């Protein structure tokens with residue numbers, strides 16, 4: 001992708017535990033274009049948050065990250081902690097699910113935004129205050145002058161999430177990673193926050209990577225989506241394409257499990273089986289134990305390959321995957 005702002009290549013993340021190393025992310029490669037809203041979707045524990053934390057350099061010391069994470073052409077894996085700190089909150093920012101864990105209860109919301117500005121910019125406190133007030137207005141906080149001195153607990157959940165987004169935008173980042181930013185909110189507030197993110201992308205051209213388990217949120221906001229399962233990236237497509245013609249059996253199962261408006265009680269579809277143990281994951285495709293189409297070659301990891309310009313899939317059912325694995329045309333039979 002020529003105008004990519006973020007490029008991940010062969011990213012692996014492992015966590016050392018007493019029982020062995022958890023392979024939380026395995027060989028993930030993707031690109032996000034400047035100005036795009038890219039969704040990362042999958043069940044809890046599939047590695048999407050770990051991938052975002054690896055991008056931000058926020059993983060604990062027990063984690064091992066390998067591969068390449070390039071932001072605006074600059075390699076972040078192995079970057080000195082001080083250089084990473086300078087990038088965070090400035091060129092890259094992150095919004096977490098629970099605003100109360102991001103906001104310091106001991107300081108007012110306005111002070112916290114102003115502090116983010118003065119930490120990265122050589123500005124006077126008065127200028128930082130003015131900018132914080134403008135940001136509060138930007139994210140739809142009514143009467144910013146009056147609310148500036150409020151402690152976080154005086155705001156509703158939706159308002160607190162707006163403050164967290166204002167803080168993330170304080171230094172006009174080129175890239176914002178938003179991890180389940182609406183999960184803790186009711187549907188009305190969720191819709192307002194999604195409108196806000198859409199509006200901010202429009203006005204500021206901020207690139208957004210949205211992490212969620214909710215395909216409805218993906219449908220409302222994103223341009224493209226990457227589907228993760230058990231630490232592997234299994235499909236990437238435009239949002240329209242993923243809903244129109246999902247190709248990977250896991251994506252198909254996820255969409256089939258979505259409740260419909262006229263769902264009969266007790267008829268909700270589930271994906272049979274369990275996510276594999278990532279301390280000792282199966283060789284090859286990690287969806288194999290739950291996949292109705294599993295075959296012999298699924299013990300080999302299927303490479304993510306282009307079925308079309310905008311649609312990539314990692315599954316041995318795909319001719320594109322087979323061609324990528326056997327470029328000389330030596331594909332073994334059985335593709336559907």
Ligand code: SF4
Nearest residue numbers: 285288291298315316
């Ligand atoms: Fe199923 Fe094999 Fe495709 Fe994995 S690679 S989704 S096990 S058919």
